[in-house]
Amino acid sequence: MLEPTPTEAIDLVGRFEAGQEIPERMRADVRLLSSLLGRVLRECGSPGLYDDVERLRVATIQAYTDESEAAFERATRIVESFSPARAQEIARAFTCYFHLVNLAEEHQRVRVLRERDGRPDRENATDSVAAAFVHLAAEVGDDTAIARLHALRFHPVFTAHPTEARRRAVSTSIRRLSALLGEHDASLQDGADRRRAQRRMLEEIDTLWRTAPLRPEKPSPTDEVRAVMAVFDETLYTAIPHVYRRVDDALQGPAAGSRTPVVRPFVRIGSWVGGDRDGNPFVTASTTRKAAAIASEHVLLGLSRTASRIGRGMTLDAGTTPPNARLIALWKRLRAEDEDEADAIAKRSPDEPHRRVMLAIANKIAATGRRDADLSYRDPEQLLADLRIVQESLAEAGAARHAYGHLQQLLWQVETFGFHLTELEVRQHSAVHARVLGELERGERSETADEVLEVFRTIGFLQQRYGRRAAGRYIVSFTRSADDLAAVYRLAEHAAAAGSPAPVLDVIPLFETFADLQAAPRILAEIVEHPAFVARLAETGRRLEVMLGYSDSSKDVGPVAANLALYEAQAEIAQWAQREGIELTLFHGRGGALGRGGGPANSAVLAQPPHSVDGRFKLTEQGEVIFARYGEPAIAMRHIDQVAAATLLASSPRIERRNRQAAERFHAVAETMDAASRARFHDLVKAPGFAPWFAQVTPMEELGLLALGSRPARRGLSVESLEDLRAIPWVFAWSQARINLAGWFGLGTALEAVGDEALLREAYRDWPLFRTMVDNVEMSLAKADARIARRYLALGDRDELASMILDELELTLSWVVRVSESSELLDSKPVLQRAVKMRSPYVDALSLLQIRALRTLREDAAAGAPADPDAQQLLLLSVSGVSAGLQNTG
Template sequence: MRGRSVRRNPAVRAEPRGIGTARARDPLAREVKLLGALLGQVIVEQEGPELLELVERIRRRTIALRRADDPVDRARLAADLDGLDAEGAETVIRAFALYFQLANLAEERHRVRTLRRRERAARGGALDGSVAEAVLRLGASAVPGADPVAIIGRLAITPVLTAHPTEARRRTLLVALRRCRRLLERLDDLRLTPDEDRDVRRRLREEITILWRTAGLRSVVPSPLDEVRAALVFFDETLFTVVPRLYRALDAALDRLAGETTRRDRRGGRGAMPDPPAGDTGRTGARPPRVPAFLRWGSWIGGDRDGNPSVTAEVTAQTLRICSDHVLRGYEAVCARLMQTISATVPPERLAGSLARQLARDEEELPETMRMLRRRFPEEPYRRRLGAMVERLRRTRAQLTETRAPLAGRYPSADRFRAELRELAEALTEDGLGRVAWGEVADLRWQAETFGFHLASLEVRQHAAVHEATLAALREPDAKLAADLPVAPFVSAGEVLATFRAMAEVQRRFGEDACRRYIVSFTRGAGDVAAVLELAQRAGEPVPEAAATAGFAPATPVVDVVPLLETADALTAAGTILGDMLGDPAYRAHLARRGDRQEVMLGYSDSNKESGFLAASWMLYRAQEALVAVARRQGVEVTLFHGRGGATGRGGGPARRAILAQAPGSIDGRLKLTEQGEVIAARYGDPVIARRHLEQMTGAVLLASSPEHEATIAAAAASGAALMDELAQRSRDAYRALVWEEPDFAAFFRDVTPIAEISALRLGSRSAARQDAVGVAADAHGQPPPIEALRAIPWVFAWSQSRLSLPGWYGLGSALESFRTEHGEAGLDDLARLYRTWPFFESLLDNAELVLARSDLGVARAYAALAGGPDAPRLWERIEREHRSTVALLLRVTGRGALLDGQPALQRSIALRNPYVDSLSELQVRLLRRLRTLPVEDPERERLLRLVQLTVNGVAAGLQGTG
């Protein structure tokens, strides 16, 4: 079958002619055509021309059906799909799935290309959404308190990486696609020669061949430490180097603002914001940077044990060792590079005092290293100093990550390393080498401030009920015996205590910031927060000892307790819960010791699943208002931690727009939000895209923190709050009437989505359902978990597979329809005005519009036909009616003629992708029907399940999203 020639084979599409993509009129189309042609060649070589001809025939027929639903074409497509045996189905699925992976790569590359083109076109001006634009807008404002320097001084932005099990692609595939991306980048080089172009194409064929022969499904469930290592790829390859570039861009923006202010003053006052001149108008790099390191990274990977017993105390400790190893190696590499770079010769009599003292300390503590460095660099003291720092970092890494005894010459803490970098910069400045001090050395200082010796602050999360059960067990007369008993599935009271002891251990080793936040999921009241502090104290007691605590000495960690409000009841009572916490004298004393700073997390996913997206969004907004008000009255600084998902049905959407839509006073220079597992690769896989994402977040936080913006959104919210109260209630009623009150809906959901098959996928270390609920995640032959036990992530993922994406829009149409019935067309006109003036309402409807544009009733109807209950037709009719009503009324309020008319590029991308996704969806429906008719004991089930799961990966790639 394999190794066939592709010459003169009519099934293989021709490669684009010419060299590279730099001069192409449409580089995206050219790149997609090239990758498609190369994939076709690989398929013929590996599987034969018949398969490629079949794939092309299916593709052409689904495209034709999109143009006109012809019964003859549909019958021919059905014949092609029904005629596939298991082997043929698998190869067809893999062909479409790999095509989507390559097309997604090309689109990502084109986004980078477009960003660079826009930056060039700006000619030194401010790119829309950049930090420069934000700084210049603030600088042009006449409103008191809009000083960008002051706002920058209080910035604190914390993205938190999570490992939610929705990244359907294997790490192996992600790494291979990164290699393809680097090859494609070479095609953008104008200097590319014909030989180099041929070499890139040859290497791409190799990589695509490897991708074709690589299994698309994981054979084993990844462990939590596997997930840790997968996430660290993005730190190593992107974030470590992108972070100082962000700071540098903001520093340059302040220079640009200074130039604009001078010109305005010369003209006699503040006018409209002028266009900045082309070129570098500032002095960044020729003076000390003025931007503090305001980014801090957090991570739940290796710390989130809510429903995941695989995350143990030992895993948490090991996670910090792995993270520390990565960041210290990063510092070593930078210091080694600077040692090669800063070759300045300095006579002994001109040696700066601080540098002389550092070198003397190096001679005393690292005699062997310094003897070698003196031989190599006798007249180059900066090289000797940096060489000593490399050795100190190496010893620090050995001591911290290999649990060795303390080594002489190591850094006792990250503070000591940062102090040495500051002293190095001072010595360089004193020596007339300011540009060196304020260039790469400044970048390293920014990195050291941002990442410390722990890279990312590991956050622990556990369910409130587990803490309650643990305390009850420890209060038993025989607490030692109780400590070994389970307080949740696969979790003992001793393991809960061990978690706190592990936190104390990593704080001692890596610093307090390495792991100090403890998130209490499903917080119901202030007692759930107090329970965590009591458990932390008990962890410091020598008894009771349990098997799980054996590896950790008794110790009480520093703990910042973060209540997670994620149910409708908790969000509605947010102000009361925070008020009760602050009213507890013991807790208030604890908070005073922590600087009177309180963090509260808001859960978007579960609240959305419980109440529907519109009602949940408004509950979250109201909760923000209440929390800010209580904190101000109590004199506490509150940071709101937004637990947003990647999909709109879990609070996802464009980050910049979401930040600008938050409640007044809820930002104030501080932003903390989750970066969910399924979007990490998309946002941080490419350095250019990563920097753009971080710039958009930072710029939005700057603007959202200005008094002018807060006044504007406060006025809009005041005029729209009563309308939103009404819409939210109507929407919640409609959503709950379907999802929670319709007796046959759970069975309908199981029938019309591949939820059972998704639950059996080995996507992550955590199960699809909460294991303390009735009915855990399904196995390959069982029933899927009930809706109440199902996590929000697979809930949204399953609906996206059936092309309906119900959690992202259901209830909106009913709310708008009943609102119109009561208030008439004038009421819809009021909503249209609200859409134009209130960022929150605009963001809400725009997110729903995107979900609706990606849904497809025609394809979803085929999934609905899988439902066998007598009420299935009625439920489908209800959903279809709601969908049509939602689209019509949303367009009425937004004033657009069709979905995504305001985003034509995205509209076109979805239209072009849909026929290809249709092929996999049609095949998935057929496979599901066959799978569900087989007896549980039939051995064919395993093969069919695998095929369904392959289509799940393919559809996710085609839709560019999971859950």
Template sequence: MPVDSELTRELRLLTDVHEQVLREAGLQWVAEQVAGLHNTAPLPPVTDPQDAMRLAGALTVHLHLVNLADERHRVRLLNAPATTPHADAGDDLWPAVSGAQGVQERLDSLRIHPVLTAHPTEARRRAIATSLRRVSEQLQRLENPRLGPEEQDASHRRLLEEIELLHLTSVLRTTQPEPLDEVRTIMTVFDQTLIRAVPRLYRATEHALIGEASGTVPTPVPAFVRFGSWVGGDRDGNPFVTAEVTRRTLALQAEHALSALQVSVERVGRTLTADQVDTPPSRALQEALARDAVAMPERFAEIRTGSPGEPHRQRMLVIAYRLQATRAGRAEHSYPGPDALIADLRIVQDSLAQAGARRAAYGELQHVIWYAETFGFHLAELEVRQHSDVHKAALEDLLAQIPDAPADASQDAAFLDRLAADGWPEHVSPREERTREVLDTLRVMSWLQERWGERAWGRYIVCFSHSAANLVAVRALARFAVGAAPLRLDVV
């Protein structure tokens, strides 16, 4: 069926089901108004406030469903087979360009870094978004040509049920959205879309470069995507984003990143049932398993009992257990950072490849490695955004306690640079609450980098900068906040 015809069919289906839901609710007149939306005539006036609310609610649901159909239509267009004259050129691309000087070097240096920005006024409730996702799942099921009559009836019934629930769900928030609400909304974007899409992007790039060898040889494609986020870190214009909110934001991000990693490692690990006779473990893998037996004897004994003679599976399940320990904060078995995890995954991958199981080595296991390289343990690099006037006020609070400070010291880049390099006088302390909040934010940055690695946080954006002093101010405040403790800052 042509893509445009599928859109028309889906719009008709959603409209019919919505009208049926309205009629079953005793809102025949509302159903008629929704059915007549394609007419250019204006809606008749509604004088009763309750009727007006019912009509507004029905129209809102209708527009949600139309937007959903449009989103699915765009996905179908993107997934439609290419019809250009060069659609099949991908298989020959790598042989054609691999000899060109610097191609691999350029690929190795490629970096795509999307940043998710904060939108604290986002009106759509997560309940509405979740309901629409369930509607989409039923539409996806109904597209399956292999569904039998009973399954089609069941999916159609579920579609009616989901649209009825959507109709009954309030579109209005009863409380003001908080920064952490927005963080949780962003987490659904990662969980449902980005985490799945990124390995597919790498694999598609690999296939374009090496064709049918994709998934059977070491990949020429590095993990070139990194994500940033202002959500939970953008303070400019939002006084509700505090140091505590930022700390909890990265804790949420880390939980989602580690949870997805643990699930992926365990899923792939349970498929690696290759016997050690036909797929002998490498020396590095044998040594890793020997260390595991000493470091976690009880847990390792359970894993070995459940996976006898399957060393690669054993090692992957140990890795999953260590990720679980990292999530729970159990220092004894947790990973110090993503680099240690990636090194463990590489040992398994190299062992499989040496034993001749190349598809197992460079297939789904490579997806897990790409995931770890892209998202780390922090999911997205959190970025702080603050107005320069806030820093100026904090500096003035502190600098007022230094008798020999130059006039207008908060704008003296050289003086601030000396404070950043040499430290502050010991008698200086914050007197204003807003100063303490600025310093607490920098302390949280230092702690989070120590906990989750430097990639977790580093960029500090100063809004309305007028001079170099506005940038040096952050370094001076950071020196006051954390002293000589390590804190990587990329102030822009």
């Protein structure tokens, strides 16, 4: 195929972009950012870089739109013609482009959210907490709905699993660009302001281009803690109380902000960052202490600044707003604690009693952050008590707007975050506990044993310093029996024997593998009878938390059988909890990628078995998902509102009845799908030599060279079986190879085994679990590409395995389109469909660069030669770029 002329190339690109039906304002943003990037490439890149980028861009667009092998081969030849240095530059250029397109899409989402929130028909939706409450109240009555609203809990837990491929420096640059894009929007009517905004954007894109896209070394656990703190500082501290305010505004109407709010804080933020030591030798007891100290420092600084700001603005004269007796007594107590500061405050606030008290409270919070023992608050409850005195006094004086305005938001912040910010959770493998207990019983004390015992002492210390909520959940991965959990309590006793504070522990089983999920109900029945648990269950009012792992079960039996097994496990556990009178919280160990339980959380919540949610939803959030869902305030508020709404609505009689009836009606379909998909998956992964072949046809081995996170990517030195491999690189490697096998393999065979197309369409309409599964597979398939996949699979020498994957891909695609009654993938999700189509040819360019690098590395390995450093660098750059283009990794 001949290379198109410049005129033909412009026409081709124009037709492609016009066919994506991008909203006009977003199209303008993409054009602006792309043109600025082009200018940077011409100014700062090596000679001819911009022209080579454009040549490859046109070629991959032509290959994508023509779907001809000749066009694809021409793009491949262009990639092969580049020098090593030029190939690396081009990989960086396409990666920068994706960062800018992602930014434009996020900016458009924020626009849409703001427009949607302002529409008069917004109240009729069911995807906000306020609307969900109205729908629930219509079914169960106002009193019951209020009780359920008050008991509502959404509990995201941030983890440091290594799935964020871009550097923090890159993320920071993108955040600055986001602010500049907002300024550019605001300056559209002013030519001078617009030119200034564009000049600053050009400077920032220049910075982005010059910033090395790869981390020079792996982050430490403390680095990971500070990265998560950035999300708190920039978003969550203010976004979460704003969500509460929106709910209260919707439910109370004009009276909102002038009387006691209906809503109570329903978000709790958990963290494994600095606490998850399962397979991560770099997370120590010292790391956990540092993580808690950093989090506390951030939240106390925020609370003291907020209290000070409220205090400075509370210039309410005693004549118009007289203090009540409790406020006067509070001022006397605060003055006695720090007379010099109180006198200075009183001098600045003559006859302004509420202002005086708030400024003194702000000073006391700051002292807590400084760890000034004489002035500190003992715990968050003591601070809340003081703030409520101020609130009551204002309300009694008729200043209701002041009582329930900004002051209420500060109360919500203290109730949500306490002095700890994140509820730090510890996770460790059951085998470690068993080994250490064995040592202690034999009178041995290895370094591992000392470290494990120090963890328990650390938990006790954190509870004393920051409050009981600061730490105390202890997760046991690979729980196989009640003894695995009892071991935690026995170790805590050993640790306390040295005189350290005994921690209050809630020990949480984690069921991960397919076999463990099936055994979970039996193990739980043993747990509640075990002497180690009886007392703690009585203390908590028979509350129990159980964690379910999505990743390892999917790697065990494939995504279809794992999803069905997870549903069955949840249903049985929920029924057991109902019989035993236990208040159950299921903790969902979901990853960001579809192969690890990812996908829209709100639709997943509404598909859960009856009584498995009951107003409480807890899940892990990791890597790129943290920043995608919580990095921008408007998007964070929308996400929290949506998931909390689904959590509230999931317990409605209508939803529970629908899910129960669907599960019964389609039980035979589920059994057929389970058996067929599992057999097909095992045919692939249990084939002799599969694991080494998988490492050959994907960049799995090379992912370990990426400085993504502090945690090792695998358990052993090499991958001889899937058991050696963690779930994250399993998913990550398949996504890089544009196969996404972990998200869909086996579904085509499962649907073929059922065979009844009409029945499957009924299931898609009426069975929420099945619909969610098919929709998630559809998204996974949309990001796969058979032509690219063939080139990766050709790197290996197992044609029968490659054919099995490609045949299953074709079969699954065919059935998904028919079952969902679509003409092509993502027809029912036009925004996502547009995003995938717009990116695909550009991702293809990076994939071709990655294949070039992989082929060189495989040839070097076959010849026994050392790995080509240029090929390694190109591979790692392309991994970063493909991650940005696909917007998911592990």
